Amino acid sequence: MATTSKPKIPEPAFDPDAFRDFIATVDENGKRNWIHPKKPSGRFYRWRTIVSVVLLALLFIGPFLRYKGEPFLLFNILERKFIVFGITFWPQDFHLFVLAMITFFVFIVLFTVIFGRVWCGWACPQTIFMEMVFRKIEYWIEGDGNQQRKLDLAPWNGDKILKRGAKWLIFAAIAFLIGNLVMAYMIGTDELSKIVTESPGANWGKFTFVMIFSGIFFFVFTYFREQACIAVCPYGRLQGVLLGKDSIVVAYDWLRGEPRGKLKKQKAAEAAGEPHGDCIDCKMCVAVCPTGIDIRNGTQLECVNCTACIDACDSVMDKIGKPRGLVRYDSYNGIENKTPFRFTTRIIAYMVVLAALLGVLGFSLGGRTDVETTILRTPGMLYQTTDEGYISNLYNVQVINKTTEEFTVTLKLVEPASGRLKEVGQDLFVPSREIAKGAFFVEIPPDDLNGNKNKITVQVWSGDKLLDEVRTNFLGPIK
Ligand code: SF4
Numbered sequence: 001m002a003t004t005s006k007p008k009i010p011e012p013a014f015d016p017d018a019f020r021d022f023i024a025t026v027d028e029n030g031k032r033n034w035i036h037p038k039k040p041s042g043r044f045y046r047w048r049t050i051v052s053v054v055l056l057a058l059l060f061i062g063p064f065l066r067y068k069g070e071p072f073l074l075f076n077i078l079e080r081k082f083i084v085f086g087i088t089f090w091p092q093d094f095h096l097f098v099l100a101m102i103t104f105f106v107f108i109v110l111f112t113v114i115f116g117r118v119w120c121g122w123a124c125p126q127t128i129f130m131e132m133v134f135r136k137i138e139y140w141i142e143g144d145g146n147q148q149r150k151l152d153l154a155p156w157n158g159d160k161i162l163k164r165g166a167k168w169l170i171f172a173a174i175a176f177l178i179g180n181l182v183m184a185y186m187i188g189t190d191e192l193s194k195i196v197t198e199s200p201g202a203n204w205g206k207f208t209f210v211m212i213f214s215g216i217f218f219f220v221f222t223y224f225r226e227q228a229c230i231a232v233c234p235y236g237r238l239q240g241v242l243l244g245k246d247s248i249v250v251a252y253d254w255l256r257g258e259p260r261g262k263l264k265k266q267k268a269a270e271a272a273g274e275p276h277g278d279c280i281d282c283k284m285c286v287a288v289c290p291t292g293i294d295i296r297n298g299t300q301l302e303c304v305n306c307t308a309c310i311d312a313c314d315s316v317m318d319k320i321g322k323p324r325g326l327v328r329y330d331s332y333n334g335i336e337n338k339t340p341f342r343f344t345t346r347i348i349a350y351m352v353v354l355a356a357l358l359g360v361l362g363f364s365l366g367g368r369t370d371v372e373t374t375i376l377r378t379p380g381m382l383y384q385t386t387d388e389g390y391i392s393n394l395y396n397v398q399v400i401n402k403t404t405e406e407f408t409v410t411l412k413l414v415e416p417a418s419g420r421l422k423e424v425g426q427d428l429f430v431p432s433r434e435i436a437k438g439a440f441f442v443e444i445p446p447d448d449l450n451g452n453k454n455k456i457t458v459q460v461w462s463g464d465k466l467l468d469e470v471r472t473n474f475l476g477p478i479k
C-alpha cells in the first residue's frame with residue numbers, strides 16, 4: 001500500500017522588508033511595547049547634553065526678559081497679543097504673522113531637505129525634556145534599561161512602590177513647572193505670579209489652564225513618550241516627503257557593515273578571505289534607541305535623529321578595533337555613491353523661495369508703523385448741513401499705539417484745505433500698547449465737493465510729531 005506523506009509547508013522566506021509591517025512600540029496583539037533604552041554615552045550625547053542645558057536655560061529665562069518694562073516674548077493667544085523680541089504684534093499685524101509663519105515653514109522644509117531631522121534630535125522641546133530631563137531622572141531612580149524592564153515585571157513590593165512613587169512625584173513636579181512656564185509665555189510673569197501667590201479661587205480660570213497644561217505634560221512624559229514623535233508630531237510625519245537621497249541623516253553604512261554577523265563569524269570570514277562586513281550584529285544601536293528601531297533597516301519615520309545609535313556603534317567599533325562611523329551622519333548618496341553634499345535643483349528652488357519670502361517679510365516689517373489709525377464714517381449716518389452751510393460728516397477714529405510710550409493725539413484735516421475738523425470731546429489719550437477710540441466731524445464748503453464721493457486726508461499728530469496720515473471718504477450731496 002502506497003503511503004502518502006503530508007505536503008511540506010515551505011519555510012517562510014526571509015523578508016528584509018518585514019520591519020515595515022509593524023512598529024517597535026506595539027506588539028502583535030496591538031499592545032504597547034514599552035521601550036526601555038539603554039543609557040546612551042559618547043561624544044554626541046555629551047554635546048547634546050550641553051546644547052540641552054543652554055536651550056533649557058534660555059527657555060526658562062525667556063518669560064522673565066523685559067524690554068522697556070514689557071515682556072521680551074509673549075504669546076497671549078487668549079487676548080491675541082503677541083510680543084516677539086520686544087515688538088508688539090496686534091491682530092492688525094496678522095498678515096505679518098502669516099507671512100512669518102510661511103517663511104518659517106519654508107525654512108523648516110529647506111533645513112530638513114539638507115539636514116534631515118537635526119531639529120528633532122538637538123532642539124525639539126519634546127526630545128530635550130524627554131531624553132535630557134525625564135529619562136535622566138528615570139535612569140537615576142530606576143537604573144539602566146534592563147533594570148527598568150525588571151522593575152516593570154516585578155510585583156508591587158516596597159522597592160517598586162518607592163521607586164515608582166518617587167519617580168512620578170518628581171515627574172509631576174517638573175510637569176507642573178513646565179505648565180507654569182507655558183502660562184508665563186502666554187500671560188506674562190506678572191499675571192502668573194498672581195496665580196502663584198493668590199488663592200486658586202481668585203484666578204480660577206488661569207489656574208485651571210496651569211493644571212490642564214501640567215496634566216498634559218505629566219501624561220506625555222510619563223506615559224505617551226516616544227508616541228508623541230511617532231504618532232502625533234506632524235513634522236515627523238512629513239519626513240517621507242521632505243527627505244531626499246542627499247539629505248543628511250543618521251544612517252547605517254550598509255556597504256561597510258554588510259554582510260553582518262557575530263564577531264567570531266566575522267573574524268573567521270576575515271581569516272578565510274571571505275566577504276564580511278564590520279557590523280558584528282551586537283544590536284547595541286537598537287538597545288539605546290528611544291523609539292526602539294533598528295537603524296540598520298534604513299531611514300525610518302520613527303527615527304528622531306537623536307544620535308544615540310552613533311555613540312553606541314562608535315564605542316563598539318573602538319572595542320573591536322575598527323574605524324568609527326559605521327553609523328554616522330551621512331546621506332543615501334554619500335554612502336551609496338560616496339558623493340559629497342551638493343546643492344540639488346530642489347534645494348536651490350527652496351532657497352530662492354526662502355530668499356524671496358525673507359525679502360518680503362523684511363520689507364513688511366520695515367514698513368510697519370508704531371501707530372495705526374483707522375478712520376471710518378459712522379455707520380448709518382448721512383451728511384448734514386450746518387447752520388453756516390457746510391456739509392458735515394461724522395467719523396469714528398481708532399488709534400492703536402504699538403509702542404511702550406503713551407501719548408495724546410491731535411487730528412488735523414489737511415485736504416481739502418477749505419474744510420475743518422472738529423473733535424467730539426477732548427484730544428485722544430492713547431496709553432502704551434493700547435487702543436483709543438473717539439469721534440469727530442469734518443465740515444467742508446459745498447462748493448469744494450465733487451458730488452457724493454470725495455476723498456479727504458486726516459493727519460494724526462502727537463505734539464509736533466506726525467504719527468500717521470489717513471485718507472478716507474466724505475459723503476456729499478449728489479450734483
Ligand atoms: S552597534 Fe554597530 S556593530 Fe552593533 S549591531 Fe549596531 S551597527 Fe552593528
Ligand code: SF4
Pocket residue numbers: 250285288289290291292293294295302303304305306307308309310
Ligand atoms: S535610530 Fe538612532 S538616531 Fe534614530 S532614534 Fe534610534 S537611536 Fe536615535
